[in-house]
Amino acid sequence: MIEAAPVAVVKTTSPDGTRAVGGALAAVVRPGDIVVLAGDLGAGKTTFVQGFAAALGVREAVTSPTFALVRPYTCGAAGAGGVRTILHADVYRLDRMAEVADLGLAELVEDEAVALVEWGDVAVAVLGGDVLQVRLDPGSGDGERLVTVTALGPSWAARAAAVRAAACGPATGTASGEEGS
Ligand SMILES: Nc1ncnc2c1ncn2[C@@H]1O[C@H](COP(=O)(O)OP(=O)(O)OP(=O)(O)O)[C@@H](O)[C@H]1O
Ligand SMILES: [Mg+2]
Numbered sequence: 001m002i003e004a005a006p007v008a009v010v011k012t013t014s015p016d017g018t019r020a021v022g023g024a025l026a027a028v029v030r031p032g033d034i035v036v037l038a039g040d041l042g043a044g045k046t047t048f049v050q051g052f053a054a055a056l057g058v059r060e061a062v063t064s065p066t067f068a069l070v071r072p073y074t075c076g077a078a079g080a081g082g083v084r085t086i087l088h089a090d091v092y093r094l095d096r097m098a099e100v101a102d103l104g105l106a107e108l109v110e111d112e113a114v115a116l117v118e119w120g121d122v123a124v125a126v127l128g129g130d131v132l133q134v135r136l137d138p139g140s141g142d143g144e145r146l147v148t149v150t151a152l153g154p155s156w157a158a159r160a161a162a163v164r165a166a167a168c169g170p171a172t173g174t175a176s177g178e179e180g181s
Contacts, residue, residue: 007160008167010147011139018044018136019051021147024166025134026055028159029114030081034105034127036120036152039136044145045118048134052116053086064118065090070103072113085113092119101126124152132156132163 012018029035035052037045050062057076065071070089087108091100100123105115117127124131130153137146149167151157 004150004152004157006148006150008149008164010149010167012044012145012147013139013141014143015044015047016051018047018145018147019054021167022048022051022053023055024169025132025149025163026052028162028166029083029132031083031112031114032109033114033155034109034120034131035114035116036124036127036131036133037116037118037136038121038133043136043138044147045134045136048136048147049086049088049116049118053088056083056086058086062088069094070105070108070115082112083114087113087115088118089115089120090118091123094123097123097126129153130155 010021012021037048039045046062046064053062053073058073059076060073062073065088069091070087073086073088075084075086087105089103089105094100105117106128109115120127121133133150133152135148135150137148138144139146149163151160151163156163
C-alpha cells in the first residue's frame with residue numbers, strides 16, 4: 001500500500017452528492033489517466049462513476065460491470081484534453097495481480113480514454129502506480145459517505161491543487177482540502 005496524504009476529503013449526504021463529486025473530478029482527468037475506486041461493497045464506487053460519466057456526456061446508464069470486467073462508455077463531448085472514452089472496470093473477482101495486468105488498462109487508456117477501476121486500490125502497482133485514488137467510506141449518518149481523494153503518483157501529485165479545487169467545489173457539499181505531501 002502506497003502511503004500518501006489525501007488531497008481532499010469530501011462528505012456527501014446522498015447518492016447525488018457522490019455523483020456530484022464524480023462529476024467535478026471528471027473535469028481534471030486527461031487521456032491516459034487511471035482512477036482507482038476503493039471502499040467496501042455498496043460504498044458508492046459505481047455511483048461515483050455514474051456522476052463522472054454523466055459529466056462527460058455519457059448517455060447510457062452506468063451500472064456495475066459485473067459480466068464484462070471492463071465496459072467502455074463513449075463520452076458525448078470530449079473532456080479535458082480530449083477524453084473520448086471511459087473504461088469502467090471492476091476487478092473485485094480477480095484474485096491475482098496477473099489477471100489485472102492482463103486487462104491491459106494502462107495501454108487501453110493511452111489514446112483518448114480514462115479508466116475508472118473499482119477495487120483497483122489493491123492493484124495500483126500493476127496499473128502503473130500513477131493513479132488517483134478515490135476512497136468511499138460510510139459516514140456517521142444514514143446516507144453519508146466520506147470521499148477521500150489521494151494522489152498516488154507523480155502526474156497526480158503535480159495536479160493536486162486542481163484536484164482539490166474540483167473536489168471541494170461548491171457543487172460537492174461539505175469538503176476539506178488537505179495539503180498533499
Ligand atoms: N452518499 C451516498 N453516496 C453513494 N451511494 C449512496 C450514498 N448514500 C446511499 N447510497 C447508496 O449506496 C449504494 C451504493 O452502491 P454502489 O453500487 O454505488 O456501490 P459500490 O461501491 O459500487 O458497490 P460494489 O462494491 O458492490 O460494486 C446505492 O444503493 C446508493 O443509493
Ligand atoms: Mg460497484
